[in-house]
Amino acid sequence: MPKPYPKEFREDVVAIARRREQSFAQVAKSFGISESCVQNWVRRADIEDGAAPGQTRAELDEMRELKKRVRLLEQENEVLRRAAAYLSQGVLRSPK
Structure with a gap:
């Protein structure tokens, strides 16, 4: 299993992706990660912040x-x- 990305890195990616200045694919490419990774991090952050339903x-x-x-x-x-x-x-x- 690959080593998880640092929390600060994930938070930076989510902050940039939430601005909606670029698509998730562009954000993922600029950080060298997959688009699905960005989508999952944003979804998880929305749940943690109470903006989306979930645990x-x-x-x-x-x-x-x-x-x-x-x-x-x-x-x-x-x-x-x-x-x-x-x-x-x-x-x-x-x-x-």
């Missing part, structure tokens, strides 16, 4: 952390359920 980076990060937490809690719950089932078998089969 911001902070929301995506929070969602990822919450999913990890849910997965961990489900695993813990499964362990406790199995332990309770195992211990309850011992109580039911107690010697007479």
Whole structure:
């Protein structure tokens, strides 16, 4: 996977592309990147700024952390359920 461009570089490209003085293709060519890259960066910046609907980076990060937490809690719950089932078998089969 190629190394990501620095944040400052992306911000500069987005600022120039948003001015609409040049097409995305011209901006991409002048910076030596692909047009789709410029389009994706502008779209992501619009979402982050609230100008377009979508989930911001902070929301995506929070969602990822919450999913990890849910997965961990489900695993813990499964362990406790199995332990309770195992211990309850011992109580039911107690010697007479």
